[in-house]
Each structure stands twice: as structure tokens, then as C-alpha cells.
Amino acid sequence: RQEPHRDPGAALLRVFWNKIAENAAIFQRILYKGKRFGYNTMANAILWEEKETNMALIEYDEYKKKLRDFEPELEKLSAALDMDAAKAEIARLEAESAQDGFWSDLARSQKVQQRLKQLQKKVNRQNKLISDWEDLTVLCEMGQEADDADILEELKAEYAVLEEKV
Numbered sequence: 001r002q003e004p005h006r007d008p009g010a011a012l013l014r015v016f017w018n019k020i021a022e023n024a025a026i027f028q029r030i031l032y033k034g035k036r037f038g039y040n041t042m043a044n045a046i047l048w049e050e051k052e053t054n055m056a057l058i059e060y061d062e063y064k065k066k067l068r069d070f071e072p073e074l075e076k077l078s079a080a081l082d083m084d085a086a087k088a089e090i091a092r093l094e095a096e097s098a099q100d101g102f103w104s105d106l107a108r109s110q111k112v113q114q115r116l117k118q119l120q121k122k123v124n125r126q127n128k129l130i131s132d133w134e135d136l137t138v139l140c141e142m143g144q145e146a147d148d149a150d151i152l153e154e155l156k157a158e159y160a161v162l163e164e165k166v
Contacts, residue, residue: 056152060144063155067137073166074130083126090119132162 093116096102103109136158143151 056147056149057144059152060140060155063140063159064137064144066159067133067140070133070162070166074133077129077166078126081122081126083123086119086123090116090123093119129162129165132158132165136162 093112097109097112097116102112136155139151139155139158142148143155
């Protein structure tokens with residue numbers, strides 16, 4: 001009695017398709033975000049990476065680097081504006097304005113209040129720049145993790161605004 005001829009290629013192909021069928025759900029969970037699948041008769045799924053996804057990741061990396069490079073510029077600006085001295089002067093002027101008899105000299109009290117508002121505006125403006133930078137850094141991280149094109153557009157717009165302010 002003769003055994004039927006078995007094609008080793010067919011057996012290998014069956015093993016391959018069985019593995020694909022077993023792992024199809026895993027492949028879909030891992031690869032679905034930011035990708036699309038094409039189906040044909042020869043395979044269960046063929047993955048095509050979209051160019052937009054790759055470009056978005058590259059752009060996120062570029063903005064991440066820009067934001068990292070922006071930090072020393074903000075520090076230089078704070079040093080140039082002498083923020084520590086401004087904060088110390090604010091504390092001194094606030095303490096002076098809280099003393100008894102401060103308001104009895106109207107001209108002096110107005111000058112002190114005017115200087116106080118000027119310094120507070122200066123400090124608040126710098127704090128806002130730093131806060132905006134920190135927010136953009138977080139937004140960049142979130143967008144990169146989510147691979148979200150909408151967040152990338154928001155990041156681009158907000159970065160341009162921040163760059164203009166500085």
C-alpha cells in the first residue's frame with residue numbers, strides 16, 4: 001500500500017494560516033490605532049502604514065525638540081528681566097503698603113501702588129509664558145502617545161503663538 005504524496009509546502013502554508021487566524025485579534029489590537037488593514041483572498045490582513053501617521057510622529061518629535069530647546073530661552077529671559085529681584089521688590093512693597101500710616105501720604109502711596117502693579121504685571125507675564133510652555137510640553141507628550149493629528153494642529157498653532165510672545 002502506497003501513502004499519498006504530501007506536499008510539504010501545503011503543510012507549511014496551513015501552519016502559517018492557522019497562526020494568523022489564532023493571532024488575528026492580537027494583531028488587530030496592537031496595530032489598529034493609526035493604521036488600516038487591507039484584505040485579500042491570499043491573506044487575512046495586510047497592514048499598510050499610513051504616511052500621515054509616520055509624518056505626525058516625526059512632527060511630534062520635532063516639536064518636542066523645539067520645546068526642549070525653548071526652556072533655556074525662557075530661563076535667559078527670566079534672568080534678563082531679573083525676576084528674583086522683581087519678586088523681592090513686590091514682597092517689600094506689599095509689606096510697606098500694609099503698614100500703618102501708609103495711606104496718609106497720598107502721593108507716596110500712589111507711586112508705591114503704581115510700581116507694585118508694574119512689577120506684578122511683569123512677573124505674571126513671565127509666569128504665563130512659562131505656564132504656556134509647560135502646557136505645550138504636556139500637549140506634545142499626549143499627542144505623541146495618542147498619535148492624534150488634531151492635537152498636532154493645536155500644538156502647531158499654540159507653539160507659533162508662544163514663539164511670537166517671546
